[in-house]
Amino acid sequence: MRDDRLVRIHSAEFRAMSERVLRATELTSHLNVLPFEDEAGKAELFAAILGRPLPDRVTIHPPFYTDHGLRLELAERVFVNQNCTFLDYAGIRLGERVMVGPKATFITVGHPVDPEERRGWLSGGPIDVAENVWIGAGATILPGVTIGRDAVIAAGAVVADDVPPASLVTGVKAAVRRQW
Numbered sequence: 001m002r003d004d005r006l007v008r009i010h011s012a013e014f015r016a017m018s019e020r021v022l023r024a025t026e027l028t029s030h031l032n033v034l035p036f037e038d039e040a041g042k043a044e045l046f047a048a049i050l051g052r053p054l055p056d057r058v059t060i061h062p063p064f065y066t067d068h069g070l071r072l073e074l075a076e077r078v079f080v081n082q083n084c085t086f087l088d089y090a091g092i093r094l095g096e097r098v099m100v101g102p103k104a105t106f107i108t109v110g111h112p113v114d115p116e117e118r119r120g121w122l123s124g125g126p127i128d129v130a131e132n133v134w135i136g137a138g139a140t141i142l143p144g145v146t147i148g149r150d151a152v153i154a155a156g157a158v159v160a161d162d163v164p165p166a167s168l169v170t171g172v173k174a175a176v177r178r179q180w
Contacts, residue, residue, distance in 0.1 A: 006112070006121040014122070017068070017089055024049060024069045032063040050074075060084075071108075075131070080104075090143060091126035098129050101137035101155065108143050115180070130165065 007013050031045040046060065047053045049069040054060070058074050061082040066072060072086050073093040081102040086092055090108035094100070109124035111117075125144025129135070133147050136155030147153065148165030158172040 006117075006123050009120050009122060020070065021067045024066050027069070028063075028065055032065075034062070036062075081137075090124040092129075093127070094129045095131035095133070095149070097132045098135070099133075100135045101139065103138045104135050105140045107140065110143055113180075 007017075027045055027049045031042060031049065034041045034045070042062070043053065049066060050072060051070045055074055055076050055078075057076050058078045058080075060080040063083050064080070065083075065085040067087045068089045069086075070088075071091040072088040073091070074080075075094060075096040075098070077097045078094050078100075079098070080100045081104075083103045084100055085105045085107075087105075087107045087109060092106050092108060106127050108127055109122050111119075112121055112123055123143070127141050127143070128146045129141075130147060130149040130151070132150050133153070134151075135141070135147075135153045136157065138156045139153045140158045141147070141153070142158070142160045145159050145162060147159070147163040148167070150166040151163045152168045153159055153163070154168065154170040156172060157169050159169055163169050
C-alpha cells in the first residue's frame with residue numbers, strides 16, 4: 001500500500017491483511033507475557049512476528065505491539081522501549097541508531113475522511129525514519145511521514161508532515177481543517 005493507493009475493505013488483499021493481523025496479535029500476545037530474561041523465547045517470537053530474526057544489536061523491550069510485523073524493517077542498533085505500537089501494513093523503516101521512547105506509536109494505515117468512503121476503503125503510506133533519530137515517549141508518527149537524519153521528535157508530538165534532518169519537532173494541536 002502506498003499513500004496514493006486505496007485498498008477496498010472486504011477485498012482479497014484486505015482479507016489477507018486481516019488474517020495476518022490475527023496471527024501477529026496471537027504472536028505478540030505470547031511475546032508480551034514471557035519472562036523478561038527469556039532471551040531465546042523472545043528471539044523466536046520476534047523472528048515469527050517479523051518473518052526474520054532481529055538484526056544484530058537491536059533491542060526491543062516488551063510489551064510490543066504490531067498489526068502486521070512483516071513490513072517492519074529495523075536496522076542495526078535500533079532501540080525500542082516498552083509499550084510501543086507499530087501498525088506497519090504500509091511499511092515502516094527505522095534506520096541505524098534510531099531510539100524510540102516508551103508508548104510511541106507508528107501508524108501507516110487509516111481511512112479516507114469522506115464519510116461515504118471511510119467504511120469501504122483503507123488508505124495509508126509508509127513511514128521512513130532515517131539514521132540517528134530520537135523519538136520521545138508517547139509520540140505518534142502518522143502515515144506517509146519521512147523523518148530526516150539526526151532529528152528529534154519530542155515526547156507527545158503528533159507528526160503528520162515530513163521532518164527535515166537535524167531538527168526538533170514538538171507539540172500537538174488539534175484544529176478544524178475542513179468541514180463537510
